[in-house]
Amino acid sequence: MGIILPLLTVLTLITAGILASAHETLVVSVSLSILAGWMTWKTLPQLKQAFVNARLCGIDLLKREKPVIPETMGLPTAIIYLITMFVFMPFPFMAWFGGKTGPQDTNMSGIFPHHKLGEILSAILAIQSMVLLGFADDVLDVRWRYKVWFPALAGAPLLIFYYTNCGVTDVVLPLQLRPYFGTNIHLGPLYYVYMAMLIIFCTHSINILAGINGIEAGQSLVIAVSIIINDSLYLFNNQDPASLEAHLFSLYFMLPFAGVTIALLLHNWFPAKVFVGDTYCYFAGMTLAVVGILGHFSKTLLLFFIPQIFNFIYSCPQLFKVIECPRHRMPRFNPETGLLECSTVILDAKKPTSKLGRFVIKIFYSLGLIKAFKCSSNEEDNGRVLECNNLTIINLILAYCGPMSERDTAVSLLCIQFFASVMAFFIRYKLVEYVY
Amino acid sequence: MGIILPLLTVLTLITAGILASAHETLVVSVSLSILAGWMTWKTLPQLKQAFVNARLCGIDLLKREKPVIPETMGLPTAIIYLITMFVFMPFPFMAWFGGKTGPQDTNMSGIFPHHKLGEILSAILAIQSMVLLGFADDVLDVRWRYKVWFPALAGAPLLIFYYTNCGVTDVVLPLQLRPYFGTNIHLGPLYYVYMAMLIIFCTHSINILAGINGIEAGQSLVIAVSIIINDSLYLFNNQDPASLEAHLFSLYFMLPFAGVTIALLLHNWFPAKVFVGDTYCYFAGMTLAVVGILGHFSKTLLLFFIPQIFNFIYSCPQLFKVIECPRHRMPRFNPETGLLECSTVILDAKKPTSKLGRFVIKIFYSLGLIKAFKCSSNEEDNGRVLECNNLTIINLILAYCGPMSERDTAVSLLCIQFFASVMAFFIRYKLVEYVY
Numbered sequence: 079m080g081i082i083l084p085l086l087t088v089l090t091l092i093t094a095g096i097l098a099s100a101h102e103t104l105v106v107s108v109s110l111s112i113l114a115g116w117m118t119w120k121t122l123p124q125l126k127q128a129f130v131n132a133r134l135c136g137i138d139l140l141k142r143e144k145p146v147i148p149e150t151m152g153l154p155t156a157i158i159y160l161i162t163m164f165v166f167m168p169f170p171f172m173a174w175f176g177g178k179t180g181p182q183d184t185n186m187s188g189i190f191p192h193h194k195l196g197e198i199l200s201a202i203l204a205i206q207s208m209v210l211l212g213f214a215d216d217v218l219d220v221r222w223r224y225k226v227w228f229p230a231l232a233g234a235p236l237l238i239f240y241y242t243n244c245g246v247t248d249v250v251l252p253l254q255l256r257p258y259f260g261t262n263i264h265l266g267p268l269y270y271v272y273m274a275m276l277i278i279f280c281t282h283s284i285n286i287l288a289g290i291n292g293i294e295a296g297q298s299l300v301i302a303v304s305i306i307i308n309d310s311l312y313l314f315n316n317q318d319p320a321s322l323e324a325h326l327f328s329l330y331f332m333l334p335f336a337g338v339t340i341a342l343l344l345h346n347w348f349p350a351k352v353f354v355g356d357t358y359c360y361f362a363g364m365t366l367a368v369v370g371i372l373g374h375f376s377k378t379l380l381l382f383f384i385p386q387i388f389n390f391i392y393s394c395p396q397l398f399k400v401i402e403c404p405r406h407r408m409p410r411f412n413p414e415t416g417l418l419e420c421s422t423v424i425l426d427a428k429k430p431t432s433k434l435g436r437f438v439i440k441i442f443y444s445l446g447l448i449k450a451f452k453c454s455s456n457e458e459d460n461g462r463v464l465e466c467n468n469l470t471i472i473n474l475i476l477a478y479c480g481p482m483s484e485r486d487t488a489v490s491l492l493c494i495q496f497f498a499s500v501m502a503f504f505i506r507y508k509l510v511e512y513v514y
Numbered sequence: 515m516g517i518i519l520p521l522l523t524v525l526t527l528i529t530a531g532i533l534a535s536a537h538e539t540l541v542v543s544v545s546l547s548i549l550a551g552w553m554t555w556k557t558l559p560q561l562k563q564a565f566v567n568a569r570l571c572g573i574d575l576l577k578r579e580k581p582v583i584p585e586t587m588g589l590p591t592a593i594i595y596l597i598t599m600f601v602f603m604p605f606p607f608m609a610w611f612g613g614k615t616g617p618q619d620t621n622m623s624g625i626f627p628h629h630k631l632g633e634i635l636s637a638i639l640a641i642q643s644m645v646l647l648g649f650a651d652d653v654l655d656v657r658w659r660y661k662v663w664f665p666a667l668a669g670a671p672l673l674i675f676y677y678t679n680c681g682v683t684d685v686v687l688p689l690q691l692r693p694y695f696g697t698n699i700h701l702g703p704l705y706y707v708y709m710a711m712l713i714i715f716c717t718h719s720i721n722i723l724a725g726i727n728g729i730e731a732g733q734s735l736v737i738a739v740s741i742i743i744n745d746s747l748y749l750f751n752n753q754d755p756a757s758l759e760a761h762l763f764s765l766y767f768m769l770p771f772a773g774v775t776i777a778l779l780l781h782n783w784f785p786a787k788v789f790v791g792d793t794y795c796y797f798a799g800m801t802l803a804v805v806g807i808l809g810h811f812s813k814t815l816l817l818f819f820i821p822q823i824f825n826f827i828y829s830c831p832q833l834f835k836v837i838e839c840p841r842h843r844m845p846r847f848n849p850e851t852g853l854l855e856c857s858t859v860i861l862d863a864k865k866p867t868s869k870l871g872r873f874v875i876k877i878f879y880s881l882g883l884i885k886a887f888k889c890s891s892n893e894e895d896n897g898r899v900l901e902c903n904n905l906t907i908i909n910l911i912l913a914y915c916g917p918m919s920e921r922d923t924a925v926s927l928l929c930i931q932f933f934a935s936v937m938a939f940f941i942r943y944k945l946v947e948y949v950y
Contacts, residue, residue: 128655129654132653132654133569134653157646160643164667164671164674167671167674168674168677168678174678190629190679192628192631192632192678192679193628195628195675196628196631199635199675200635203635203642207596207642210593213646214593217570217653218564218568218570219567234597234601235600235635238603239631241604241611242626243626
């Protein structure tokens, strides 16, 4: 990590300079984000013992020594983030304070923009609700059938605020569909279902793509930085004040998030000294979803989530028990080499795989999406797969490129995330011309 | 408890009827409050094992069998409260939805009152922040020097919103002071310090007056019901729409709070089957403080807190180590009689009491505020107190009226709380004429 810290510092200062030149409130946001990151970086090591004492700790199974490591470090990270947002809250509205009736340099009226403040409040409320439920899950170990609805519950204030704020529920249709349905389609209540689904997906998808050091915070950071870059593109020469405002709003939430995430990642990177816990995964997923919804770029957001979408769809057969699903699907640690290998699932082990299950395996196998470790020698079975890698993107990479060290596996996954973002930008700004 | 449930039901229905006749949104609020109470009552028993499994449990020291009881049951209580508030949030604004431009029966303009929605959001945010920090305290056992500032931290969004909402910071002076300072005094930033202090006081004072079954939820319930009665007085024939709105706002928060608190109290009442935890004390204190501040009746609120104020001032010599303070100051359980006796402190036990400490003891003794259990026989010492009851209101009652059963002690304390409320109403509506 010797080179990473100075590199991050230089990068941060350059970013700060660029953003500061675009909008003065961003100076405050960038400063607070750096402060939040520094505080997180300093605070986490001091809390380690308290968390272990409270039995908020877990064993790092992918190490030779099986060290006990404090868990749920996402909680202090999220709390520092929330405090930062509380402190930051008045700054976008500074022009309205101190006897002035409103900012002189815009064409806004003198009325205090309570709807904008309400937007920030509802966003923080949704994020905080998710942190509370995530922490409760870490402590109480809630069952999946309940916690799958947690994000929708936590997102409720956001959706309600969206409703009261007369939020747009129209969707612009692709060019190819316009002759049949018109330019816009009014989704109405369906749009709220879409937003709820988006919140549930973003929140859980980060929690599912987990299990090796640095991967939860790492993927969140790549997505957050992608959003920051995307927002920055709208800061300069943007003639539409609503669009400028939406992307500023997004930056206000993403910059401190990137700050605290970098700090957490430094402690969570291989070999991890802290675990992030469900609290962090939920916190990260909700923050990204909130920003996508209130910043009105939920489709772009989903492009940044391509690896998570792939991982989710790829995992579905096991998540929904179409294929045998072992309790843990994390990679296997080989104590002799010290490297990670993909963990495998033996089909038909407990009960014979269903027809649907066999079909899915066949399709995945022919697409090269699973690596078979044992095939049937029976001719009747047509050489069908009897043992394959567990259906997660981590195991897929290890199946083809492994064995690898834990650090290299994390780096590979983050590279995939990075290239997905590059592709997302390409789709968003080049390919999109053919569709919209 | 056989008589309490039907009694509560009848009382609730009467209250519901009266409130519903005053304002239609209150019908929704009362219904949701009853639902929230019912859900809390049903949910808590089902969560007991999960909390014990997560080691969120404690020993009830004041029982012969020393049973292990699930702790932190304030968390599900608070979460049900918060969900209720999320669900309730759109209802006060129903008139603005569905194509109408605004309520026809008031003189408000057609603009959606985002500042009112923001007020509700900031209040929920403050309460939820306190629940999160309270839960973190229950799990991690944070040190007092840190957690004393938790309420100020959690209250930040409220104060910031108060500021952006151009909140009044004037205080009306008593008649006797007006010739010197004028009718109003503009406190400015000092008013924010006052509000922060109020939040810190309300939150911790409920946490300090604790230690026997049913006392935390019981005192909160008496205060909440007092506030509900006080609010109801403003509902009828109120010509001032701002005052009506402020007290409606207060009711919207207090009714569900009373609902979930009754349910919690039923489980926490002697012999307790669950403990409420710091989470509940913080949640209750913050909810009451928030309502007092945004409802603009913080002075009336403080009148309802008279027993807590007395208990705090009375505790100060021990809290600030002027007098020896043992680790626990809860009453002593006599296993032979099964009754509670006051716990005592032996002065000069570890180090000689300071001059200030001796002075305080002397004053308290001469006022009858401590009961001496051992006095010096040395003539030089002038018969000074060597052992007395610990300085809490619970021990004071037990010193004079004890030994008592735990249930009777709780009933006595709740009676004191009740008479304090009666006195508060007398001061607020009768004595006040001589001062304002």
